[in-house]
Amino acid sequence: MVTASYIRISVVVGFLAACFCAVFSDRVQAQAFTTTRLADGFDIPVGKPDGAGYYVYRGFSPYGHLGEDWNGNGGGNTDEGDPVYSIAHGVVVFSEDYRRGWGNVVIVRHAYRETNGQIAFIDSLYGHLKVRSVRVGQQVTRGQLLGTIGCGPYRMYAAHLHFEIRKDLRVGMRRDLYPKTYTTYHHPRNFISTRRRLRLEDRLVRVPINTFQKSNPNRVLTSAVDVPEVSTQQASTVRPVVPDEIESVIQEETKPESTAPEKSRGLLDMLFKKK
Numbered sequence: 466m467v468t469a470s471y472i473r474i475s476v477v478v479g480f481l482a483a484c485f486c487a488v489f490s491d492r493v494q495a496q497a498f499t500t501t502r503l504a505d506g507f508d509i510p511v512g513k514p515d516g517a518g519y520y521v522y523r524g525f526s527p528y529g530h531l532g533e534d535w536n537g538n539g540g541g542n543t544d545e546g547d548p549v550y551s552i553a554h555g556v557v558v559f560s561e562d563y564r565r566g567w568g569n570v571v572i573v574r575h576a577y578r579e580t581n582g583q584i585a586f587i588d589s590l591y592g593h594l595k596v597r598s599v600r601v602g603q604q605v606t607r608g609q610l611l612g613t614i615g616c617g618p619y620r621m622y623a624a625h626l627h628f629e630i631r632k633d634l635r636v637g638m639r640r641d642l643y644p645k646t647y648t649t650y651h652h653p654r655n656f657i658s659t660r661r662r663l664r665l666e667d668r669l670v671r672v673p674i675n676t677f678q679k680s681n682p683n684r685v686l687t688s689a690v691d692v693p694e695v696s697t698q699q700a701s702t703v704r705p706v707v708p709d710e711i712e713s714v715i716q717e718e719t720k721p722e723s724t725a726p727e728k729s730r731g732l733l734d735m736l737f738k739k740k
C-alpha cells in the first residue's frame with residue numbers, strides 16, 4: 466500500500482515537473498534565439514570599408530559620449546544622406562524612430578569569434594539616421610546599407626552618424642540602466658581596428674534576441690540623448706558648422722535635470738551633503 470501511494474505520488478510529481486519543463490523551455494526557446502552568420506570581420510560604418518572621406522568629430526568617452534560621431538570631411542551637412550553600412554554580418558534587433566535626441570535608430574546584433582576561441586556577441590548602433598532601410602529580424606551582411614546619415618529629430622544636429630558598439634546586449638535604448646563604462650561598451654574604432662579580418666568560417670550561429678528591457682516604452686525621457694562634450698584635440702579636417710542656437714537646444718535637451726529629474730536631484734543632495 467505504501468509502495469502504491471508512493472508510486473502514485475511520484476507519477477503525479479513527475480507529470481507536473483514534465484509540464485513545467487515543457488512550458489518553461491517552450492517559453493525560453495520560442496523567442497530567445499535566432500541564427501545569424503558569424504562575422505568574418507568588422508568595417509567602419511561610413512566610407513566603407515575603411516571610413517575614407519570621413520573622420521570622428523567626437524570620440525568615445527566613458528560617462529560622457531558613449532559612441533563616436535562620424536562626419537564627412539566636407540563638414541556641415543555635406544554628408545547628409547550618405548550611406549551607412551552594417552559593420553559586419555548580423556541580424557537587425559531594433560529599427561525605429563525613437564525621436565527625442567535620437568531620431569531614427571538601427572541596432573544590429575553580431576556574433577564573432579574572440580581571440581580565445583569563444584563566440585561573443587555585440588550590438589552596433591547607428592543613430593540620427595535620415596532614413597532606415599532595414600527592419601527588425603532582417604539578416605544583414607557586412608557592408609549592407611542600413612540607412613543614411615541624418616540630422617536627428619527636428620534636424621537638431623549638423624548631419625553626422627552617432628555610432629556605438631555595446632558588449633552588453635540588454636542596453637537597447639535604455640543607456641540609463643547600465644554602467645556608462647567599458648563594462649557595457651566597446652571603444653568603437655579600437656574594437657573594429659583589432660577585428661578587421663576574422664577567420665572565414667561562413668557558418669550560422671545562435672544569437673540571443675529579445676534581450677532589451679521589456680518595460681521599455683518607446684520614447685523614454687531619460688538619457689536617450691547625446692551628452693555634449695568639449696573636445697580638446699583639433700581635427701585636421703573641416704569641422705561641421707553648428708549654429709549657436711542649435712547647440713543651446715542640444716544642451717537643453719541633454720541637461721541631466723530635464724532628462725532624469727530624480728537622478729539629478731539625488732546628485733544635488735549628495736553634493737550638498739558633502740559640503
Ligand SMILES: [Zn+2]
Pocket residue numbers: 523530532533534626627628691
Ligand atoms: Zn554622438
